Amino acid sequence: MRESDNPCMNCGACCAWFRVSFYWAEGDDGGGIVPHELTEPLTPFLRCMAGTNDKKPRCRALDGEVGSSVHCSIYAARPSPCREFIRTGEQGQANDACDRARAAYGLPPLPLNAPGRPLKNETRTNMTAGCQRSD
Numbered sequence: 001m002r003e004s005d006n007p008c009m010n011c012g013a014c015c016a017w018f019r020v021s022f023y024w025a026e027g028d029d030g031g032g033i034v035p036h037e038l039t040e041p042l043t044p045f046l047r048c049m050a051g052t053n054d055k056k057p058r059c060r061a062l063d064g065e066v067g068s069s070v071h072c073s074i075y076a077a078r079p080s081p082c083r084e085f086i087r088t089g090e091q092g093q094a095n096d097a098c099d100r101a102r103a104a105y106g107l108p109p110l111p112l113n114a115p116g117r118p119l120k121n122e123t124r125t126n127m128t129a130g131c132q133r134s135d
């Protein structure tokens, strides 16, 4: 699948709706790969992507305009919740979290029969507890 065919490239709602939290050691200061300067502490053991715990969440690593054209500036180094999140239609599955984030931006759910597979190097599984609303 070409990257331009991936509907996530015209969306980004999940990156600007959920708190994206994960074990602190995913940061590059803990042996992981996520740039720590783009994270915020949550608890002694958890951190989140900077900006995603705000009242109006938006990940600081997200470039572009939600619903128009976006990309993750740390795509290869994004944390596990982002890798595991599947969009509706991926692998023929629905994801209520994807639908809710899109709805918050006035976007309809993606079709279940949308073409394509995960972008290369993506190993997404299912909805993760790491992405959640904080309110």
Ligand code: SF4
Binding pocket: 014, 015, 020, 049, 059, 060, 061, 062, 063, 071, 072, 073, 074, 075, 078, 079, 082
């Ligand atoms: S790290 Fe990238 S994929 Fe994850 S929420 Fe931020 S912009 Fe989105």
